[in-house]
Structures are given as structure tokens and as C-alpha cells.
Amino acid sequence: MGTRTKPSQDPQKRRRAHALGLSAETRAAWALRLTGWRILKSRYKTKSGEIDLIAKRRKTIAFIEVKARKTREAALDAVTPASQRRIANAAKIFVAEHPKAGFYTLRFDVVIVRPWRWPERIANAFEAFG
Template sequence: MAAAGARLRAFRLGLRAETIAVWLLRLKGWSILGRRFTEGTGEVDVIAVRGRTLAFVEVKARADFARAIEAVTPRQQARIRRGAEAFLARRPAYAGYVVTFDVILVAPRRLPQHLANAFGL
């Protein structure tokens, strides 16, 4: 029972962090194309576009930014890349766009931090 409560709290924290990330991106002029995109073994928290740049964004909420950035492991990066590939395969209109993999870090009592192009292809 305690494990289910912990999972629910983590899920809610993740949703709040994604909402914060979406608002940050909107304030920076990005349009949101999708949230919680999943296909096959790929998953992306937020997909955003600004001009001819398409960003696949991972959102991490932790007690501090150092722990948040450590949570973006190579395995997670691969999952995000697979999600990006699936998204682009179904939407050829974005084929000519510049693709970035961004991370938004969320920590209590801190403004969120947007790391553009946090990891490569």
C-alpha cells in the first residue's frame, strides 16, 4: 500500500513539473505540440516548436538541480531519441526542422532551469 502511495505522489509531482515546464517554454515563445508522447519503447515528456526548431524535452523534478540532471541517464536519453524518431516518422512535415534534445529541471523553491540542446543525437 505504501509503495502505491509513493508512486502516486511521484506521478503527481511529475505532472506538476511538466506543467511548469510547459509554461516556461510558452513564456519563451515555444508552441507545445504534445505532452507525454509515447510510442513503442520511446517516450518524450514535452514536444515543442519555435520557428524551425523542434525540441524534445525531458522534465526532471528532484530535490535539487544536481540530482535532477543526474537522473537524465544514457538509458533515458535513448528512450527520448526513440520517441523523437517515432514522432518524426509519423510527421514528415517536421523533417527539415532543427531537432534539439532539451532538459528542464524543476526543484522546490527555485525557478525552473531550461538546458537547451542538453544531449546530442
């Protein structure tokens, strides 16, 4: 009798999830570019956490969380209050490192990547500065 590992500890499952996440972020970045956004950072890592994409268009900088899910509801449910705090804390670090960002409108968007659909961007998905 072998021991079973938890799904979250299965290395093959983790690799597939990681690859899916990278693919979703690439699709989201291209969709943003095609709609006039410039990608400033991908996978921006800080001690507080990671932001999937940071993009700029005109006078707006968006901190973007990308979620690859089968449904819109599942994607939105995956952006938990804890992940919102992590993204907001990382965004504060970005603004501190790039003082000119303070002159832009800052917001938090979510891009949902679903199978066989164009990525859906939800502007101002949550508030964090205030």
C-alpha cells in the same frame, strides 16, 4: 510481523511521484510558453517510450525531458544514457509520423523543476541524432 514493500512498490509513494511529475511537466510547459515556445505534444507515448514535452519555436523542435529534483545535479544525473536512448527512439517515431519535422532543427533539451525556482531549460542537453 508484516512484510515490508520496497519503496518503488509502495502505491502511495508511486502516486505522489506521479503527481509530482505531472505538476513539474505543467510548470515546465507554462515556462516554455511564456518564453515563446508552442507545445506540440505532452506526454507523447510510443512503443519505445515517452517524451515529456515536444515544443516548437521558430525553426526548432525540442524533445524535452522534465526532471523534478531538489538540485540541478540530481536532475542531470537522472537523465541516464538509457533514458536518452528511450527519448531518442521516441523522437525518431515522432519524426517518422510528422515528416515536416525533418525540416526543423531537432534537439534534446532538459527542463529542471526545483522547489521555489523558475524552471531551468538546458538546451541541447544531449545529442542523439547523427
